[in-house]
Amino acid sequence: MRPIRILTAVPICDGHDSAINTINLELVRNGIEVVYLGYNRSSKAIVRAAIQEDVAAIGISTYNGGHIEFFWEVIQELRELHVEPEMPIFGGGGGTITKEDAEVMHQYGVDRIFFAGTPLAEMVVYVKRLCGGIVRGPYNVSLAGTDRSLSRQLTLAQGSVAGSFRRLGHPGVATNTGRTTKTIGLTGPGGAGKSTLIDELVYRYLRSCHATRRVAVLSHDPSAVSSGALLGDRATMIYSQDDRVFMRSLATLGESGGLGPATGACLELILESGLFDFVLVETVGIGQEAIPFGIESPLVERVVLVMPPDYGSRLQLQKIAMIDVADVIVLNKSDLHGSRTAAAEIESRIGANPNRGAQTLIRAQANRHGDPGVDQLFNLLLSSL
Amino acid sequence: MSALGQVVTAIEAYRQHGIQEVQKVRTNREYAEQLLQKWRETKARIRHAATPTGLRLPRLALPDYDDPGEIARFLWDEGLPGEFPFLTAAYAEQYLEPVHNENQLNGEALHDEEPTRLFAGLGLADDTNARFHYLSRNQRSKRLSTAFDGPTLYGVGAGEEGVLGKIGEGGVAIDTIDDMERLYAGFALDQPDVSVSMTVSGPAPILLAMYVAAAKRRFGPDVAWKLRGTIQADVLKEIQAQNELIFPLEPSLRFLADMVDFCSHTMPKWYPISISGYHIGEAGATPVQQAAYTLSNGFAYVEYFRSRGMEVNRFGPRLSFFLDCGLDVEYVVLARICRKIWAIGMRDVFCADKQAQILKLHTQTSGRSLIAADWRNNLTRTSLELMLACMNATNSCHSNSADEPFTTPSEEYARYAAHAQAILLEESGLFKHMMNTLQGSPGMKVVGTAVEEALLEEFNVIEHQGGVIGAVERRYQRSQIQASSHLLERQIEAGIRPVIGLNRYNTPVEEWPQVHMIRTPKEKKQLQRERLGDFQRRHASERDRCLDRLTNVVERGGNVFAELISTVEHCSLGEITKRLCDVVGKFRPMI
Numbered sequence: 002m003r004p005i006r007i008l009t010a011v012p013i014c015d016g017h018d019s020a021i022n023t024i025n026l027e028l029v030r031n032g033i034e035v036v037y038l039g040y041n042r043s044s045k046a047i048v049r050a051a052i053q054e055d056v057a058a059i060g061i062s063t064y065n066g067g068h069i070e071f072f073w074e075v076i077q078e079l080r081e082l083h084v085e086p087e088m089p090i091f092g093g094g095g096g097t098i099t100k101e102d103a104e105v106m107h108q109y110g111v112d113r114i115f116f117a118g119t120p121l122a123e124m125v126v127y128v129k130r131l132c133g134g135i136v137r138g139p140y141n142v143s144l145a146g147t148d149r150s151l152s153r154q155l156t157l158a159q160g161s162v163a164g165s166f167r168r169l170g171h172p173g174v175a176t177n178t179g180r181t182t183k184t185i186g187l188t189g190p191g192g193a194g195k196s197t198l199i200d201e202l203v204y205r206y207l208r209s210c211h212a213t214r215r216v217a218v219l220s221h222d223p224s225a226v227s228s229g230a231l232l233g234d235r236a237t238m239i240y241s242q243d244d245r246v247f248m249r250s251l252a253t254l255g256e257s258g259g260l261g262p263a264t265g266a267c268l269e270l271i272l273e274s275g276l277f278d279f280v281l282v283e284t285v286g287i288g289q290e291a292i293p294f295g296i297e298s299p300l301v302e303r304v305v306l307v308m309p310p311d312y313g314s315r316l317q318l319q320k321i322a323m324i325d326v327a328d329v330i331v332l333n334k335s336d337l338h339g340s341r342t343a344a345a346e347i348e349s350r351i352g353a354n355p356n357r358g359a360q361t362l363i364r365a366q367a368n369r370h371g372d373p374g375v376d377q378l379f380n381l382l383l384s385s386l
Numbered sequence: 387m388s389a390l391g392q393v394v395t396a397i398e399a400y401r402q403h404g405i406q407e408v409q410k411v412r413t414n415r416e417y418a419e420q421l422l423q424k425w426r427e428t429k430a431r432i433r434h435a436a437t438p439t440g441l442r443l444p445r446l447a448l449p450d451y452d453d454p455g456e457i458a459r460f461l462w463d464e465g466l467p468g469e470f471p472f473l474t475a476a477y478a479e480q481y482l483e484p485v486h487n488e489n490q491l492n493g494e495a496l497h498d499e500e501p502t503r504l505f506a507g508l509g510l511a512d513d514t515n516a517r518f519h520y521l522s523r524n525q526r527s528k529r530l531s532t533a534f535d536g537p538t539l540y541g542v543g544a545g546e547e548g549v550l551g552k553i554g555e556g557g558v559a560i561d562t563i564d565d566m567e568r569l570y571a572g573f574a575l576d577q578p579d580v581s582v583s584m585t586v587s588g589p590a591p592i593l594l595a596m597y598v599a600a601a602k603r604r605f606g607p608d609v610a611w612k613l614r615g616t617i618q619a620d621v622l623k624e625i626q627a628q629n630e631l632i633f634p635l636e637p638s639l640r641f642l643a644d645m646v647d648f649c650s651h652t653m654p655k656w657y658p659i660s661i662s663g664y665h666i667g668e669a670g671a672t673p674v675q676q677a678a679y680t681l682s683n684g685f686a687y688v689e690y691f692r693s694r695g696m697e698v699n700r701f702g703p704r705l706s707f708f709l710d711c712g713l714d715v716e717y718v719v720l721a722r723i724c725r726k727i728w729a730i731g732m733r734d735v736f737c738a739d740k741q742a743q744i745l746k747l748h749t750q751t752s753g754r755s756l757i758a759a760d761w762r763n764n765l766t767r768t769s770l771e772l773m774l775a776c777m778n779a780t781n782s783c784h785s786n787s788a789d790e791p792f793t794t795p796s797e798e799y800a801r802y803a804a805h806a807q808a809i810l811l812e813e814s815g816l817f818k819h820m821m822n823t824l825q826g827s828p829g830m831k832v833v834g835t836a837v838e839e840a841l842l843e844e845f846n847v848i849e850h851q852g853g854v855i856g857a858v859e860r861r862y863q864r865s866q867i868q869a870s871s872h873l874l875e876r877q878i879e880a881g882i883r884p885v886i887g888l889n890r891y892n893t894p895v896e897e898w899p900q901v902h903m904i905r906t907p908k909e910k911k912q913l914q915r916e917r918l919g920d921f922q923r924r925h926a927s928e929r930d931r932c933l934d935r936l937t938n939v940v941e942r943g944g945n946v947f948a949e950l951i952s953t954v955e956h957c958s959l960g961e962i963t964k965r966l967c968d969v970v971g972k973f974r975p976m977i
Contacts, residue, residue, distance in 0.1 A: 014536030014552045016629030019669045022868050022977075023875050039975050040629050041540060043548040065536045066555025066905075074548065096758070096792040097556075099903055117758040117791045118888065120879060192860070197974060236977040338852075368859075370634060370971025 003160050004034045004229060004252075005132040008056040010047050011040035012071045017064035020095065024062070027121045029229035033128060036250050039236030044074035046242045050235060051079070051088060053247055055152040057132035058112075061092035068094055069102055076110045082149065085140065089131055093119070148247055151274045155249055158270055159263040182272050184280045185382055186294040188259055188323060189307035191286025194333040196220070196234050198307055198367040198375065199281050204240035205379045206279055217247045217271050220283040221261055224252035234283070247277065259284030259293030265300060289320045296326055303382060305329045310343035318350055325354055328361070331378060335364040388853030389689040389735055390682050394845050396734035397727060397838075400471075404462035411454040418454040425457050428466070435485045437819055445482055446821045463831075467779070467821045471729040473722050474822055475779035476744045481817040505585075505784065507533030507557035508794075509906045510914055511568035514558040519572060528573055531583045533557035534593075539630045541589040543960025544914045553914050554906035556794075557585075561918045563954045566596040567603060575613060576605045582615035583660075588632040588973075590619035591645045592962050594658070595950035616657040616706060619645065622683040622854065623662045625976065626863040627669040632963055635858065637940075637970035642687075643694050645947040650701040657706045660748070661687065666863075667710030668754050670871020673720050674837060676710060678844035679863050681727055686854035688736055702732060702742025711775040712752035713767065719834040721747055721778035722825075727841065749780035756791050760887030761899065764788035769806050776810055776817055777824050783807060789899045796902065861976050918958060928956035933965045940969050 009025055011018050018040045025035045036054045038047060051059050063071065072090060079088055092098075093115035098106075103114040112131065115124060139157060144150040187195050203216050218241060224230030232250035235241070241248055249271075251261040264282070271280055282301055284293045294300045306327035312318060324330065330351065332344050344364055351360045361381060365374025411418040425448075432444045446467065451457045465471055468478030506517045514532070522528045535557040536542075537549045544553050544561050553559045560566055573580050586593055594617050601609045621638040624631040631638060642659065649658040663671075663680030671679065684705065691701055709724070711717050728745040732738040751771035756764040765788045772785050785803040787795030795803070811817050816824060851857040877883040884890045922929070932953045939949040953962060 012552075013548050014540045014542060016539075016624075018629060018977075019627075019868075019871055023670075023872050026868075026872050027875075037977060039977060041975070045548060065552070065557070067536070067551030067553075070551025074551070096790065099793070100898075102903075121875060122879065200974070233977045237975055239972050239974055368634070368974065369636075 004032055005129065006034040006036065006054070006056050007058045007060060007128060007132060008036045008038060008047070008051045008054055009060040009062065010038035010042045010050075012061060012063050012067070013041055013043045015063055015065045016040045017062070020064075020093070021060075021062040024060070024121065024124060025231055027125060028128060029231050031125045031129075031229065033125075033229045034224070034232060034252055035229065036232040037236050039233075042242070044071060044078055047075055048078040048082070049148075049242075049244065050248070052082065052084065052149055053152050053249055054232075055137070055156040056088070057135050058089045058091065058128065060128075061090065063092060063094040064097055066097060068092070068098055069105055072106050072111050073109055084149065086135060086137065091115070091127070091131070146274070146276065148276075151247070151270065151276065152249070154270050154274075155263075155267050158266040159251070159261075182277055182280055183382070184268070184272070184282065184301040184303075186282045186284070186299070186301035186304045187307060188284040188287050188291075188293050188304065188327075189331075189333075190288075190309070190312070193286070193307040193309045194367050195283050195286075195307050196237050198331065198333065198365070198378075199283055200238045200241050201367050201372070201375045202281065202379055202382070203238075203243075203246055205376070207240065207243060207245055210278070212245070214278045215245045215247065215276055216241075217249075217277040217280045218283065219249050219251060219264065219267060219271065219280070221251050221253055221259065221264070221285045223285045225255050247271075253285055258291050259287040260300075268300065287323070289317070290322050292322050292326055299326075303328045305331055305378070305382075307331045307333050308343075308347070309334050310337050310340040312343070315346050318346055324350055328359070329378065329381065330360065330362045331374070332362065332364045333367055335366045335374065336369070340364065388849060388856075389685050389731075390845050390853050391849040392735045393685055393727070393731040394842050394849065396730050397842060400730050400734070404459065407462055408455045408458045411458045421454050421458060433485060435483075435819065437815060443819050445479065445485075445819070447823070447826075449826070464826060470733070470740070470743065471726040472744055473726045474825060476725065476746060476781060479821065480779055480781070481776070481811055482821060483818045505531040505533060507535070508904055509554040510559055510910055511565040513554070513906075513910075515569055515571050518570075527579045527581075529581050529583070530570065530573065532569070532585065534584070534586050535559045538593070538959065539586055539588060541592065541632045541959055541963030543958055544911075544918050546960065550908075550911050550915070553911040559914050560593065560596070561914065561960065562921045562958045563596045563600050563603075564917070564921060566593070567600040570597075570600070575601050576609050577612075578614070580614065582613075584615070584617045586630075587618050587620050587624050587628070588630045588638075589959060589963060590617050591641045591947050591950055592954065592959055593617070594619075594645060595947060596954045596959075598653075599951050599954050610653050612655065613653055614655045616660050618662060618708075619659045620662045620683070622686060622858065623665055623680070625858050625973075626666060626679060626683075627671070627867055628665040629975065631973040633966060634971050634973050635855070637966075638973070639690055640694075641946050643691050643696065644945045646691060646701050646704070647694070647696050648945060648947045650696070650704050654704075657704055657746075659687065659704075660706050660708045662708040664708050664710045664750055666867060667712065667752065669867050670754070670874055671867045672870050673712070673714050673716035674840040674844060675863075675866055675870060677720055677724050677837070678841050678848070679867075680707065680709065681724055681731075681841070682845060682848050682854050684728065685731055685735075688732070689853075692736070698732075698736050698738045699742055702736075702738045703744075705742075706746045706748065708748045708750070709780075710752050711749050711771045711778075711780075712755050713770060713774075715833060716837050717771070717774045718777065719830055719837055721749065721775070721780060723834055723837050723841065727838070747778075747780045748782045748784070749775040749778070750784040751775065751786050753786050753790055756786060756788065757885060757888055758791040758898075760893045761791060762788060763887050764791070765802065765806075768803060769810075772806055772810055773816075779821075792899055793903055796899070799899075864976055918960075921958060922961075925956040929961065932956045933961065936962070937965060937969050940966070 009021055011021055025037055028035050038050050089112040091113040095117045098114055140150040140153050189195055206216050220234040222230050222232045230252035234250055253261045256262050294304050304327050306323045347362055363374050363378050366372050367375055411421050429448055432446050434442050434444050436442050449460055465473050467475035507514055518530050535554050536552040538560045542549055598610055619642055621642055646658045649656045661680055661684045663676040666679050667676040709721055725745045729743040732743045751768045755767050768785050775783050785806050787799035787803045789796055789799045848857045851860055851862055878885055881889045936949050936953045939946055
């Protein structure tokens with residue numbers, strides 16, 4: 002059975018995340034998948050993420066006031082979208098939410114407000130009871146082509162995945178809308194800066210491509226079989242909080258190799274929806290031996306390996322399997338000490354590969370605003386497909 | 387090696403030097419004689435005074451050692467208040483009552499009430515202004531401490547989508563220089579008895595620029611050097627614990643450096659940064675983590691400012707600190723050890739003079755330690771924390787109200803909290819007669835040594851990650867704080883950490899205080915939007931020119947703060963923030 006999946010967030014202009022961090026950890030420890038959207042998030046961003054992640058409920062932790070208005074906005078926006086079944090909202094705010102406030106909020110539809118001093122165990126029991134029995138079927142066909150409908154399809158695919166799916170044709174997939182969707186896979190060790198790089202690529206895409214063009218991001222976080230997971234990639238995204246971006250977080254559910262059991266099925270549905278021109282798939286942090294997107298007929302059209310300069314010795318470099326198959330290798334954090342040496346070592350390593358010449362090495366510093374290395378990667382990805 | 391590694395080396399050298407000093411006086415007669423002579427002179431200089439009960443006491447208690455080795459060790463480890471390494475206190479007679487003659491002792495009140503910091507921030511600028519006037523009505527000195535609302539803290543204009551509910555909640559809404567002028571209207575900001583503090587970090591340079599520009603309107607173009615106060619502006623702490631940062635770290639540091647540089651030249655009475663452990667502690671860090679991250683942040687600032695060519699003896703005396711004080715045993719000595727490490731680091735690594743060696747400290751009692759269950763126990767908790775803070779000779783203190791788990795402080799409990807300080811420092815005899823009545827016990831020394839060791843160990847861990855900035859980028863401090871916070875909560879749930887009234891001796895009857903929450907009505911929130919809209923219309927023709935000029939200064943590498951003082955005349959906080967984000971990018975949140 003799939004774990005319960007909820008979304009948590011802290012409202013706009015509020016950075017108090019100490020409580021929610023503790024609660025997230027406790028929920029995950031108790032087998033719940035938590036998509037954490039982060040702090041300072043607008044009601045729009047919360048509703049967008051809740052729909053795209055197709056969560057069972059939303060938990061909001063607020064601390065600096067305005068909660069009556071904020072929760073109301075979230076509920077109104079959800080109601081306008083006619084989410085089925087209705088997505089319950091719960092929350093807390095220590096001493097900032099009075100009992101009178103909670104009464105008002107309950108009246109307009111908030112399921113539960115936790116007051117100061119509520120034990121963590123009580124919240125876990127509540128979430129399990131709230132979400133445990135929710136049954137979700139597909140949306141009506143009239144909603145086909147909406148994020149809601151796609152999102153629900155992804156949920157159903159995750160629930161029924163049998164581990165087999167059709168490999169995709171290349172290059173590009175012509176969909177029923179006539180769009181040609183570019184699919185890019187990004188992988189690399191944990192802490193290489195994959196999420197940051199993706200967000201920066203999305204930023205460039207949104208700025209340079211027409212407003213009707215959309216991006217999908219499939220990102221992965223590790224989890225063991227039938228246990229919880231903290232899906233936190235969204236929390237560090239700045240530019241991907243946009244209606245033109247569809248993002249879905251997947252837990253690996255014990256799958257090794259960087260992707261989840263349903264990744265292929267989900268990617269297929271995303272492509273078939275015809276909603277997106279650009280699809281980015283991010284793996285979890287991988288080990289030396291992993292080749293997450295395959296070799297013979299890879300799951301995506303272009304594979305980008307993101308590496309930090311501190312991979313260890315030259316010998317370690319020899320062992321990294323992805324260097325043999327990646328189309329592009331991004332040496333990120335190029336401001337760090339040792340980055341020049343690393344670049345030279347990687348250059349000579351790929352020079353010895355049989356498919357030499359087909360691989361490109363780019364030095365980048367994704368966490369720098371307007372980084373030319375990221376520009377180069379973006380242009381390469383758009384033009385080479 | 388980053389500066390932090392050098393600090394560790396300097397502390398170790400200091401200890402080593404201390405051991406050598408002790409050996410030297412024990413083996414070198416002449417040297418010992420000099421020390422004994424100095425000791426006698428120090429003793430002779432100590433003044434005595436009588437308590438109201440007629441007891442005559444020295445104002446500083448020195449141990450009755452006659453062995454030169456012990457004296458040397460005392461002077462090296464413990465030292466004298468107001469002297470390096472400032473372990474006992476930053477100043478020689480910090481909390482002491484002035485010496486009175488006998489007539490005065492039998493006479494009337496000798497003191498005006500110690501001015502309290504009046505932390506306020508609600509609704510619009512006019513509301514907070516009225517509150518400031520009300521709170522300070524009986525006080526000679528006005529210390530106006532300002533809390534800002536969420537949109538202001540994030541540099542978001544009141545007109546932005548989705549923020550209406552947040553306007554004026556939890557703090558005051560400031561969008562423009564006009565709001566800033568309203569906020570402190572009626573206070574003589576150019577006078578020595580008025581000081582202002584602003585609890586804001588992300589957009590701090592923009593808000594301080596508004597403050598300076600607004601003060602110039604009222605008091606003339608040369609007012610800057612007379613302005614007194616503090617602005618928090620601690621961007622490293624924001625990344626580690628409080629999450630109110632707008633720009634990426636690098637430009638945030640640069641804007642901060644420009645502001646500190648400007649203030650240390652032009653606003654000598656202003657503290658342009660308050661290096662804060664409070665939010666780190668409140669986020670769940672252990673006391674050692676709090677102290678280690680705060681001090682290392684401080685050293686990182688000094689290192690960074692110097693790398694920009696700033697002179698340590700100019701900006702060093704303008705740095706101030708802000709720590710949390712809870713009930714764990716470390717708090718018996720925590721701030722004392724911090725003062726010592728700061729002094730040694732500043733002197734021996736950065737070659738700073740005395741004024742820049744002194745860690746000036748504001749302490750607040752722990753808000754996190756206060757709980758809703760059987761909440762009047764919070765009075766006791768706060769009193770004990772206050773006592774610990776005073777035992778550490780904090781330079782100023784804020785004590786929390788017992789009703790804080792439920793609400794913003796009611797006037798009644800805010801009064802009790804403020805008076806607890808007066809009871810401790812004025813009514814009780816613990817601190818006012820002798821500087822070190824409650825210091826120097828063997829127990830304290832042992833805790834101090836353990837804390838110091840643990841601190842240096844943390845410094846080493848941070849150093850191994852490339853110093854503070856490297857560790858920040860790896861989210862080291864964040865993940866450590868989060869882990870400690872989670873552990874704390876689980877210990878409380880498991881009963882390993884007793885919390886009276888919660889997991890021990892629960893009172894069956896749950897009684898909540900009468901809570902009267904002050905909320906900002908919707909009309910006022912709308913009014914703020916209208917005011918901002920009106921400002922933008924009036925300045926529409928000047929706006930782009932000003933923002934372009936600002937952009938130019940940022941790109942050219944000029945002093946951004948100096949330019950902001952002109953920019954704020956025609957541009958709102960939200961407009962400036964947006965433009966700066968276009969130029970330098972946005973801060974990427976960490977989880």
